[in-house]
Amino acid sequence: MAAEVRVRYAPSPTGQPHIGNIRTALFNWLFARHHGGKFIVRIEDTDQTRLVDGAVEAILDGLRWLNIDWDEGPEVDGPHAPYEQSNRLEIYQRLSEQLLDQGNAYHCHCSREALEQLRKANRESGSYSAEGCRCRALGRAGAVGDPVSDGERVIRFAMPQSGMTQVSDLIRGDVEWRNDLQEDFVILKSDGFPTYHLAVVADDHLMEISHVMRAEEWLPSTPRHLQLYQAFGFQPPEFAHLPMITGPDRAKLSKRHGATAIGEYRDEGYLPEALLNFMVLLGWSLDGSTEVVSLQDIIDNFTLDRITKSAAIFDQDKLLWMNGVYIRDLPAKDLAERMAAYIPRELGCDEHKYLSNIAPLVQERLKRLDESDDMTAYLFGDLAPDYDGAILVQKGMDAESASDALRATIASLEADTAPNDFGHEKLEAMLGELGASLSLSRRQFFGLLRTASTGRNVSPPLFETMEVIGRDRVMSRLHQAAQKLGAAV
């Protein structure tokens, strides 16, 4: 690779940025960073009918969230600005004129319906045939002379009617197409906007893109692009068509497969670094055995020869596992801060501090950050007063023995602990001994205390949890539990 590596991510702002789309961005970015090249973002807003408000911002937010930075593009600009195709219309129009002049393009007045008929009539190939549409034969002069449909005309590229077009794809190898099977595709629409094909070729050339890395769904349109490069006399870039990401049914990932927008993953509490690690493994591998890879190692080893050819199903289960791995790997303070973002209350200064005491307790139980609120609810404030007292009674006990055990615990704690003397080690020693004298199993006794202290029968280790909750609140919760049991007895 002699020249500088320049790759681009070229999304259309037609909705929420898709996970498959973002994966393409990620691969381009990794490739650029691996080669010390440039990563460019270009907004392909050539379809005026599908624009969605706020989509550009959502796309950029998605990139930022994953920590993918761009060297040229919206907000940062660069030597090839503007980076929104809607602001580059003159370029495409000028280029279309050039093709018209060269005889590589022509005006076409045919209606969609007429073309549809043509395609149907051509049952064998099912494609539009230049023979049916006479516009190409009319040439430039003929088209201009038709005042009636002047406003409806488009410009089509005149595909060569013989020969082959071949690409040496960096991932798929040599692929070739018969030119006579290709349609004369539209390059400039009747509204004056270019189609993807014209715009992408023009801008990739103008922006000096060295490698076009895009999803496999683009492979079939590559011969069109190659022919455009040739007609313009431009040197084509290298092409690398990435395997697609599919849903469990192996069809192209779409909304019906559940969460597909990058923002949903953020909202559900996935760590960006975990999602990134997971996504890169969809189609790329370091060595076949390493799964958790640091970003630096990914960048250092990100080469095209390690990219798979086959499409990959997006496996939520494995993502969840990996998210857990990354959560467990976080420094407690960092985890606490991230958890705070998922607790839908304003946390005071004390509560933030408290949260960093809690974080280590829930760390290895947390799979997603959005569980933070529920998983810490009983640690904050007062216990929900209305949990069912019946869950206090553990397997193999009755309410009376539970009640007795609770009263004994209360008495013992009141006598032998103080607010500043409520450490988990001491609690464990004390209550372990007490439990032994009670003719209850550890499981039963500790289970009872767990439920009484937390209102749940699942929690982090009991004594650490009690310590974090603190003596005052533990005592009041024990009393509360005793009352519930008293009512039941």
Place this chain on the structure above:
RNA sequence: GCCCCGGUCGUCUAGCCAGGUCAGGAUGCCACCCUUUCAAGGUGGAGAUCAGGGGAUCGAAGCCCCUCCGGGGUACCA
């Protein structure tokens, strides 16, 4: 219909290009260990006739041919 790409455990994949030990790892699932619950961790297990069929070879997941299946593309969408 036509064109193109793909096909290794349920899933992500290593191995393929430069044929040669029980096809390796991870996830998910199951069991056991640890254990005050849930997790985490540890150990083990089930799970792939390498899509199928031919062929050349002493030898094929790898090379060649055919078939099947899956997907993508066939728009004045990207």
